[in-house]
Amino acid sequence: MEGSFGSDQVILNPEDAYCNSSTTTPPETTSNSSQHVAKLRKMLLRRMLIRVNDGRYFFGLFHCIDKQGNILLQDAVEYRSARHSSSPTKQRSLGLILIPAACRSSCHIDYSFEESMSLLSLDK
Numbered sequence: 001m002e003g004s005f006g007s008d009q010v011i012l013n014p015e016d017a018y019c020n021s022s023t024t025t026p027p028e029t030t031s032n033s034s035q036h037v038a039k040l041r042k043m044l045l046r047r048m049l050i051r052v053n054d055g056r057y058f059f060g061l062f063h064c065i066d067k068q069g070n071i072l073l074q075d076a077v078e079y080r081s082a083r084h085s086s087s088p089t090k091q092r093s094l095g096l097i098l099i100p101a102a103c104r105s106s107c108h109i110d111y112s113f114e115e116s117m118s119l120l121s122l123d124k
Contacts, residue, residue, distance in 0.1 A: 040065065047110040048073060052103045056080045060097070062109065069101030 048062040050071065060076030076094045 042115070043109055049108045049110075050099055050104055051106040052099065053105050054103075058094075058097065058099060060094075063096070069104075071099045071101075071104070071107070073097055073099065 043062050045061050045063075048060060048071075050058045050073070052058070057079040058073055058076050059079065060073030063072040063074045065071050074096045076097045078092045078094055079089050081088065082090045
């Protein structure tokens with residue numbers, strides 16, 4: 001697998017992806033969601049490595065996240081361990097895939113250290 005991913009893990013919440021433009025939304029909620037949307041926009045088209053519950057890994061470009069927390073990866077490649085083979089992992093090109101939030105066990109994105117720290121900062 002190419003690329004180096006640090007030990008920093010970016011946790012993607014469905015609330016971060018949803019921006020409600022309704023006029024009934026309180027101003028502080030709209031401001032908070034627009035901050036989350038801005039952070040997610042910085043992640044667009046970055047290399048992302050996602051592990052799912054059954055042990056497979058998906059590596060691709062982050063395309064989007066929906067309200068439920070499902071992630072779309074483009075140009076994705078699946079990596080899985082081959083139990084009955086001499087090669088340690090098998091890979092398969094998939095293209096555009098959707099990874100349900102319920103199946104995701106970890107999610108890493110390729111960032112510089114400074115970018116990772118700014119994304120992980122807790123704004124209250």
